[in-house]
Amino acid sequence: MSARVNRQIILAARPHGNPKESDFEIVERPVPVPGDGQVLVRNILVSLDPFNRILMGNANSDQTPIALGDTMFGFTVAVVEQSDNPAFAVGAHVAGFTGATGWQDYAVSDGSDLRVVDPDAAPLAANLGVLGVTGLTAWVGLTKILDPKPGGTLVVTAAAGAVGSAAAQIGKLRGYRVVGIAGGPEKTRHLLDDLGLDAAADYKAPDFAEQLARAVPDGIDTLYENVGVALFPALPAHLNRNAQVALGGVMSQITRTGAFEGPDHLPDLLRAAIYKTLTIRGFNVTEFYDYYPEFLADLAPAVATQKLHYSTHVIEGLEAIPVAFPEMFTGRVAGKMIAKIG
Amino acid sequence: MSARVNRQIILAARPHGNPKESDFEIVERPVPVPGDGQVLVRNILVSLDPFNRILMGNANSDQTPIALGDTMFGFTVAVVEQSDNPAFAVGAHVAGFTGATGWQDYAVSDGSDLRVVDPDAAPLAANLGVLGVTGLTAWVGLTKILDPKPGGTLVVTAAAGAVGSAAAQIGKLRGYRVVGIAGGPEKTRHLLDDLGLDAAADYKAPDFAEQLARAVPDGIDTLYENVGVALFPALPAHLNRNAQVALGGVMSQITRTGAFEGPDHLPDLLRAAIYKTLTIRGFNVTEFYDYYPEFLADLAPAVATQKLHYSTHVIEGLEAIPVAFPEMFTGRVAGKMIAKIG
Numbered sequence: 001m002s003a004r005v006n007r008q009i010i011l012a013a014r015p016h017g018n019p020k021e022s023d024f025e026i027v028e029r030p031v032p033v034p035g036d037g038q039v040l041v042r043n044i045l046v047s048l049d050p051f052n053r054i055l056m057g058n059a060n061s062d063q064t065p066i067a068l069g070d071t072m073f074g075f076t077v078a079v080v081e082q083s084d085n086p087a088f089a090v091g092a093h094v095a096g097f098t099g100a101t102g103w104q105d106y107a108v109s110d111g112s113d114l115r116v117v118d119p120d121a122a123p124l125a126a127n128l129g130v131l132g133v134t135g136l137t138a139w140v141g142l143t144k145i146l147d148p149k150p151g152g153t154l155v156v157t158a159a160a161g162a163v164g165s166a167a168a169q170i171g172k173l174r175g176y177r178v179v180g181i182a183g184g185p186e187k188t189r190h191l192l193d194d195l196g197l198d199a200a201a202d203y204k205a206p207d208f209a210e211q212l213a214r215a216v217p218d219g220i221d222t223l224y225e226n227v228g229v230a231l232f233p234a235l236p237a238h239l240n241r242n243a244q245v246a247l248g249g250v251m252s253q254i255t256r257t258g259a260f261e262g263p264d265h266l267p268d269l270l271r272a273a274i275y276k277t278l279t280i281r282g283f284n285v286t287e288f289y290d291y292y293p294e295f296l297a298d299l300a301p302a303v304a305t306q307k308l309h310y311s312t313h314v315i316e317g318l319e320a321i322p323v324a325f326p327e328m329f330t331g332r333v334a335g336k337m338i339a340k341i342g
Numbered sequence: 343m344s345a346r347v348n349r350q351i352i353l354a355a356r357p358h359g360n361p362k363e364s365d366f367e368i369v370e371r372p373v374p375v376p377g378d379g380q381v382l383v384r385n386i387l388v389s390l391d392p393f394n395r396i397l398m399g400n401a402n403s404d405q406t407p408i409a410l411g412d413t414m415f416g417f418t419v420a421v422v423e424q425s426d427n428p429a430f431a432v433g434a435h436v437a438g439f440t441g442a443t444g445w446q447d448y449a450v451s452d453g454s455d456l457r458v459v460d461p462d463a464a465p466l467a468a469n470l471g472v473l474g475v476t477g478l479t480a481w482v483g484l485t486k487i488l489d490p491k492p493g494g495t496l497v498v499t500a501a502a503g504a505v506g507s508a509a510a511q512i513g514k515l516r517g518y519r520v521v522g523i524a525g526g527p528e529k530t531r532h533l534l535d536d537l538g539l540d541a542a543a544d545y546k547a548p549d550f551a552e553q554l555a556r557a558v559p560d561g562i563d564t565l566y567e568n569v570g571v572a573l574f575p576a577l578p579a580h581l582n583r584n585a586q587v588a589l590g591g592v593m594s595q596i597t598r599t600g601a602f603e604g605p606d607h608l609p610d611l612l613r614a615a616i617y618k619t620l621t622i623r624g625f626n627v628t629e630f631y632d633y634y635p636e637f638l639a640d641l642a643p644a645v646a647t648q649k650l651h652y653s654t655h656v657i658e659g660l661e662a663i664p665v666a667f668p669e670m671f672t673g674r675v676a677g678k679m680i681a682k683i684g
Contacts, residue, residue, distance in 0.1 A: 060609065060613060061613065061617065062613070062614075062617040062618075063617070225612075228609060228612055228613075233608070247612055247615045247616050248616070249616070259604075259605035259606075260604070260605050260606035260607075260608075260609050260610075261604050261605065261606060262601075262602070262603050262604015262605055262606055263601035263602050263603065263604055263606065264601075264602035264603060264604055264605065264606050264607050264608070265602075265606050265607075265608040266575070266602075266606070266607040266608045266611060267402065267570060267602050268602075269608060269611075270567075270570055270589055270624070271402060271403065271404070271570075272404075272624070273589045273622065273623070273624025274589050274590070274591070274624035274625065274626055275403065275404040275405070275624070275626055276404075276624065277623075277624060277625050277626055277629060278622075278623070278624050279621065279622070279623045280615065280620075280621075280622040280623070281615070281619075281620070281621045281622070282612070282614070282615025282616035282617070282618065282619060282620050283616065283619050284616055284617055284619055287619060
């Protein structure tokens, strides 16, 4: 790092639909200089998330996209290189949890978006996944949005994904009967054999409806919905009276813009909500960052004792990100995608 | 009543879409004889409700329809003619609130579906409307499903209807800013001048979107939704962060069966739920009958002192019901529809 260059991945073009390599450009700029009370951090791990696609624009989202030419926002794990903030010692590991540390080698911060992480408590990558915003999202959904009852049936969609697999396992730790929905036999095998879920259904299988019916013989008491509309219409018929639904993500529709083709599934959901006295709650994890300490106290022991399984898909080098990120939207990547850049 | 004949309106045919006169038949049968512990009641007022259409079948509902040839279920106000139940004196007025007393002159009951009503406390017809299941529905939505804050903006759809006008006025009594949505200038005038709402928007007007935007300059904090999908898609854009939505009815879709034409509005609602941290709750008033005493204690004084406005559309005679009931689905009937039959 003697050259003291800050490589940054900037948004070169707004994608239509799935992102592609040419939407990004890598530029080299001077390393920023921290001011009074600030720290300079050097990123070593960068998290690649659906959230990043939303920030690129032309997404089905209310989130304001970044400007063309801006450095891509993203969650990172970093090392403190300089510090004028007593809360952050030089050499400490930190996690940037608002995205401001971004897809780049270096960032400055006043520390409000950083938390110190203990590299001995868990692998550093866990702080971007199961102990990071990914895990917090799952935990908020299960503890602050839903109120499942032990023994009741919890269904998690996109259960092999980063958030879904965390949610499903938190459900198991808490004593719920957990059913995971995922695409393809390898993912459903993973749900049963590796995560220890009680049942699984493959939404890509021709007999998905039958698989789902067999997986929830007593109906669904709580539903953690991660996908959006592509999967959701199959589920209301199995929801029990007074069932709760948490809407945590819309992965299937974030690259979509404009109207969605019919049929219109809204009337079915409204009717189900009325006749089944459903409670449906959406949430955006950015409003729940204050719960981070409670989340960590609750979940870190399970991660340390390896009761919580998580998988990562690690790519090497900042320069690999523009090629690797679009792969996330193919459904072929298993595990939390992380770029090791330093 | 010396002839002692029980006229009954039976279901002669299941409608497709809106009901019509020929779906009903009037038959004459012997007056039923009450058994041990039972009462014989003579209906004097019959309530005509969207609920009746659902019970006729081919409806967009999970409710089991009645059989062809069965007497139409319906809420009534009746007089006790014979009684072997000490809770019901001969000559007392009662309201039948499960629908079992039905569209007929006479019914027997063990009393579990009857409550005694005081003809001096309010006009008898009020017990089928603002003090009946209609009012209970509105009250449950505002007090048990939603939790509006004084000063916040409550929007009520179908606000000129029986349930909607009760909900809107309960909202005013509790100090909310209430905006009503209804179809046509006469109905919106009624909302403003007669019900005293703070603003109104006419969903049939070409400039509905602008009217709605002007009516909710600070957005919508709580939404009481009575209509179903036809109106709902316009509203999510105005919902505030952490807004609450109660789904109390699906009037616009109860005569529909089969798939609904696109575009698919579900993704928009899911997205709004996530980005605005919405809570959406459906409810079915039949599960809230236990709250009736609390409801009555809360609302009867306002009805007695005429702080709560309600309008009725009274038709004369049991034989007029088959002609009048289909009129309810034209949108031209204002006020709670009641047949005076004795």
